Amino acid sequence: xxxxxxxxxxxxxxxxxxxxxxxxxxxxxxxxxxxxxxxxxxxxxxxxxxxxxxxxxxxxxxxxxxxxxxxxxxxxxxxxxxxxxxxxxxxxxxxxxxxxxxxxxxxxxxxxxxxxxxxxxxxxxxxxxxxxxxxxxxxxxxxxxxxxxxxxxxxxxxxxxxxxxxxxxxxxxxxxxxxxxxxxxxxxxxxxxxxxxxxxxxxxxxxxxxxxxxxxxxxxxxxxxxxxxxxxxxxxxxxxxxxxxxxxxxxxxxxxxxxxxxxxxxxxxxxxxxxxxxxxxxxxxxxxxxxxxxxxxxxxxxxxxxxxxxxxxxxxxxxxxxxxxxxxxxxxxxxxxxxxxxxxxxxxxxxxxxxxxxxxxxxxxxxxxxxxxxxxxxxxxxxxxxxxxxxxxxxxxxxxxxxxxxxxxxxxxxxxxxxxxxxxxxxxxxxxxxxxxxxxxxxxxxxxxxxxxxxxxxxxxxxxxxxxxxxxxxxxxxxxxxxxxxxxxxxxxxxxxxxxxxxxxxxxxxxxxxxxxxxxxxxxxxxxxxxxxxxxxxxxxxxxxxxxxxxxxxxxxxxxxxxxxxxxxxxxxxxxxxxxxxxxxxxxxxxxxxxxxxxxxxxxxxxxxxxxxxxxxxxxxxxxxxxxxxxxxxxxxxxxxxxxxxxxxxxxxxxxxxxxxxxxxxxxxxxxxxxx
Numbered sequence: 135x136x137x138x139x140x141x142x143x144x145x146x147x148x149x150x151x152x153x154x155x156x157x158x159x160x161x162x163x164x165x166x167x168x169x170x171x172x173x174x175x176x177x178x179x180x181x182x183x184x185x186x187x188x189x190x191x192x193x194x195x196x197x198x199x200x201x202x203x204x205x206x207x208x209x210x211x212x213x214x215x216x217x218x219x220x221x222x223x224x225x226x227x228x229x230x231x232x233x234x235x236x237x238x239x240x241x242x243x244x245x246x247x248x249x250x251x252x253x254x255x256x257x258x259x260x261x262x263x264x265x266x267x268x269x270x271x272x273x274x275x276x277x278x279x280x281x282x283x284x285x286x287x288x289x290x291x292x293x294x295x296x297x298x299x300x301x302x303x304x305x306x307x308x309x310x311x312x313x314x315x316x317x318x319x320x321x322x323x324x325x326x327x328x329x330x331x332x333x334x335x336x337x338x339x340x341x342x343x344x345x346x347x348x349x350x351x352x353x354x355x356x357x358x359x360x361x362x363x364x365x366x367x368x369x370x371x372x373x374x375x376x377x378x379x380x381x382x383x384x385x386x387x388x389x390x391x392x393x394x395x396x397x398x399x400x401x402x403x404x405x406x407x408x409x410x411x412x413x414x415x416x417x418x419x420x421x422x423x424x425x426x427x428x429x430x431x432x433x434x435x436x437x438x439x440x441x442x443x444x445x446x447x448x449x450x451x452x453x454x455x456x457x458x459x460x461x462x463x464x465x466x467x468x469x470x471x472x473x474x475x476x477x478x479x480x481x482x483x484x485x486x487x488x489x490x491x492x493x494x495x496x497x498x499x500x501x502x503x504x505x506x507x508x509x510x511x512x513x514x515x516x517x518x519x520x521x522x523x524x525x526x527x528x529x530x531x532x533x534x535x536x537x538x539x540x541x542x543x544x545x546x547x548x549x550x551x552x553x554x555x556x557x558x559x560x561x562x563x564x565x566x567x568x569x570x571x572x573x574x575x576x577x578x579x580x581x582x583x584x585x586x587x588x589x590x591x592x593x594x595x596x597x598x599x600x601x602x603x604x605x606x607x608x609x610x611x612x613x614x615x616x617x618x619x620x621x622x623x624x625x626x627x628x629x630x631x632x633x634x635x636x637x638x639x640x641x642x643x644x645x646x647x648x649x650x651x652x653x654x655x656x657x658x659x660x661x662x663x664x665x666x667x668x669x670x671x672x673x674x675x676x677x678x679x680x681x682x683x684x685x686x687x688x689x690x691x692x693x694x695x696x697x698x699x700x701x702x703x704x705x706x707x708x709x710x711x712x713x714x715x716x717x718x719x720x721x722x723x724x725x726x727x728x729x730x731x732x733x734x735x736x737x738x739x740x741x742x743x744x745x746x747x748x749x750x751x752x753x754x755x756x757x758x759x760x761x762x763x764x765x766x767x768x769x770x771x772x773x774x775x776x777x778x779x780x781x782x783x784x785x786x787x788x789x790x791x792x793x794x795x796x797x798x799x800x801x802x803x804x805x806x807x808x809x810x
Contacts, residue, residue: 187371188235188237189235189271189272190271191233192232192269195226195230196228196262196428197265229428230430231250235405235421238399239403240406240420240421241404241420243405244410244423245424245464245465246462247409254407287373288368289374292377292378295615296360297612298344299543299548302360306364310323310327313619327367344360353386354381355386355389358382362393366397371403372404373405387412410458412455413456416457419436421434422439427485429489431460431485431488433488464484465477466478530626541634559642560646562597563648563649563650564653566586567652577749580766583742584766587735590670592735596702599699602677602681603685607690610805613627624796628796635678639678673784676791683791686794705725707725708732710735730787733780737777748762
């Protein structure tokens with residue numbers, strides 16, 4: 135018994151000694167980190183270790199319009215047809231927020247939904263899209279700019295935007311090739327990726343696919359760490375995280391925050407919003423900023439928060455998580471008028487007490503903060519000695535190469551979808567071949583010759599429109615956030631997207647054209663076959679261009695489908711099969727002129743039917759008999775046409791659609807529907 139007691143005492147003493155030593159080491163690292171803070175104006179981000187960056191926010195206020203104001207509402211207000219108050223009314227999202235976070239510290243921003251946590255991160259990181267911001271945000275005493283943040287900070291969003299078909303290592307490698315300076319060689323890029331995988335504990339799932347709801351892959355916690363790893367590739371000095379534990383179980387969340395705490399000790403500054411973390415996670419925070427209604431209720435060291443509220447008369451009950459209790463304490467309860475009024479009074483009291491000078495000083499809001507000189511406060515961003523973008527970021531050629539390989543790899547890895555589309559193209563071709571089996575050049579089959587060519591030129595181009603629009607809107611989630619993170623330019627995405635689609639597009643058309651061509655008994659002529667293939671190839675390219683243009687212009691999947699299908703319906707009706715081109719009303723002739731389906735159909739007819747000779751019986755000779763292809767073309771008003779005209783019209787249509795797509799990508803924010 136005595137031996138057991140002695141052993142227990144020894145173990146406890148060892149653990150206490152280890153805890154004290156660990157705490158001393160953490161404090162020493164924190165002090166060391168704060169002492170090595172450098173002037174951010176004179177030390178650009180380079181290949182070496184990241185620099186220490188201190189963040190000071192002073193009197194930050196953010197106002198946004200209460201409702202979205204359109205251009206016509208502005209016009210009405212300018213002409214006194216609408217009260218100015220309707221468009222000028224604003225809502226205060228952040229109100230006089232002040233705090234300081236030093237290098238080596240991790241700040242947790244707490245608060246209920248709508249308290250301003252995400253808005254605070256967005257404003258500090260220059261990611262707010264609208265509204266008016268007043269106050270100062272300083273990095274090492276210098277007013278922060280977008281360029282400074284781009285080269286020294288990283289932002290991890292609440293939701294993950296990863297390609298499901300790629301592995302963890304492939305995902306990080308592709309991003310590293312886009313994000314790291316072009317001076318990095320292949321070995322250096324691989325070394326950086328390996329170091330990030332090791333630092334975030336991703337060695338075991340490194341070669342496992344990311345996955346999604348349809349594809350089995352890594353766990354939610356590992357997926358979140360991959361999102362963090364993407365941002366860690368540039369070795370940032372400043373890291374923003376918007377609710378990184380959202381959707382994770384308690385153990386995974388604890389492990390993730392522990393990893394972030396370890397990263398902060400490596401001379402990084404971490405600011406994260408989090409919603410009511412459990413107690414062991416709370417103990418990992420260095421600083422806590424508790425917000426309510428856009429105002430600060432508490433800022434200071436995490437270990438002092440309970441003591442602070444206890445002095446105000448709000449002690450934390452035993453066996454209760456301090457985060458849960460004090461977030462609830464600073465939240466309005468609208469369940470009834472009485473509870474709303476009583477909780478509002480408590481929140482007002484907490485805010486008023488906190489903003490007293492002595493309380494702010496006691497909590498370290500102003501003490502030790504970075505106080506820039508007047509020259510620093512008035513300096514323009516253009517005076518900062520930052521590295522030139524051309525020396526830091528890969529050029530268009532490298533971006534195109536990486537994106538092209540990523541899209542190709544993603545398509546090939548998603549072999550079930552590739553197989554379904556292959557079967558779709560082949561099945562449609564066989565179905566048409568069975569219906570129009572071995573057409574003969576006689577009078578009874580005359581209309582069937584036009585029918586099979588019309589179906590070939592319309593059916594597959596129609597079926598792919600919605601599919602491509604859906605794919606483009608899914609890719610918006612990557613495009614919007616990756617361009618926001620400056621991974622690549624719109625030009626690189628545009629050319630890589632088109633180029634990576636072409637090989638598969640060619641493959642699907644081969645499956646679509648060859649069976650129906652021979653099953654329908656079309657001429658066994660090499661020249662005719664390749665002309666038919668080229669016209670169908672260009673017609674499908676027109677449909678792809680129409681779909682991608684619609685997805686780029688319209689904000690939602692539904693509106694894109696409506697826009698594309700409306701145009702497609704007009705093109706179908708004016709293609710020349712259902713109505714003779716000579717019988718179209720003069721006011722609507724222009725529709726047939728711009729209809730790529732008309733030009734595809736006409737081009738196929740000129741190629742396949744024009745050389746034919748149709749047999750006629752004696753009775754048909756006496757009556758109406760179409761003896762040759764040229765006479766048959768006259769029935770559809772195609773007699774004056776030429777194949778080169780159809781090819782020119784199709785190529786021009788592709789150029790117009792893709793040109794409008796590029797303009798839309800450049801001018802219209804490709805914001806996903808859920809973030810609109």
